[in-house]
Amino acid sequence: MSRIVTAIPLTRAAFAPFGDVIDTDCDTHYPINQGKCERYHDLAKVEAAGENARVLVSIFKGTPYPFPLKLEMVERHPFGSQAFMPLSPAPFLVVVCHDTPNGPGEPHAFITAPGQGVNYKRNLWHAVLTPIGEPQDFLVVDRGGDENNLEEHYFSEPWQIRLPA
Ligand SMILES: NC(=O)N[C@@H](O)C(=O)O
Numbered sequence: 001m002s003r004i005v006t007a008i009p010l011t012r013a014a015f016a017p018f019g020d021v022i023d024t025d026c027d028t029h030y031p032i033n034q035g036k037c038e039r040y041h042d043l044a045k046v047e048a049a050g051e052n053a054r055v056l057v058s059i060f061k062g063t064p065y066p067f068p069l070k071l072e073m074v075e076r077h078p079f080g081s082q083a084f085m086p087l088s089p090a091p092f093l094v095v096v097c098h099d100t101p102n103g104p105g106e107p108h109a110f111i112t113a114p115g116q117g118v119n120y121k122r123n124l125w126h127a128v129l130t131p132i133g134e135p136q137d138f139l140v141v142d143r144g145g146d147e148n149n150l151e152e153h154y155f156s157e158p159w160q161i162r163l164p165a
């Protein structure tokens, strides 16, 4: 079986089983501040569970990866969601897997549009933050708390993730 996956453009519909797309292409927006600001409202479901759970807001300064990407590992966060919102208008790679009785299944790869972010559902298998071509900073919203919130899975054989032509 080929272990090559080519990324497709990120859309709300395609990503819905995995989490939320964070962008302004939505109908949940309305003016605030006497019309001087437009609020794009409630774009992602933030989950934070466990003892002393709280929501964290952080900045990740990501280093780009070479492509095609050699995907050896995916991870998940059993106690919370994780959102990545780029602070610069460049695409990045999103790779997610459904869980199976034998661990993560085949990777699904998406390339974001410039300015699009994602929110991974709680306990979703995903590749680590993967900028493309240049360093990129992200605002990250995820969970803090007492329990260990990181589980890693190393594939028996790596996958190759390609960018669209
Ligand atoms: N470990 C960490 O904070 N980052 C990862 O969860 C990631 O998804 O990049």
Ligand code: NI
Pocket: 075, 076, 077, 082, 126, 128
């Ligand atoms: Ni993560």
